[in-house]
Amino acid sequence: xxKPGNRLDTKAYLDYFRRGIAKGHVExxxxxxxxxxxxxxxxxxxxxAVPTKGKQ
Numbered sequence: 001x002x003k004p005g006n007r008l009d010t011k012a013y014l015d016y017f018r019r020g021i022a023k024g025h026v027e028x029x030x031x032x033x034x035x036x037x038x039x040x041x042x043x044x045x046x047x048x049a050v051p052t053k054g055k056q
Contacts, residue, residue: 002028002035020047 002008009029016023021043028036 002030006030008035020044020049 007030010026011029012024012026014022014024021041023039023041025037025039027034
């Protein structure tokens with residue numbers, strides 16, 4: 001169990017990034033043992049626009 005005062009070391013991994021969509025996962029370690037983990041999907045709307053030919 002993680003308690004106040006414990007040190008939680010995290011490792012984050014970027015598994016995929018294209019057109020403003022990023023997928024990855026994070027692992028949290030307490031005393032060298034994995035205490036938690038999660039998978040993430042992050043969207044960056046300003047990077048999602050797909051350029052079209054002939055239009056600027």
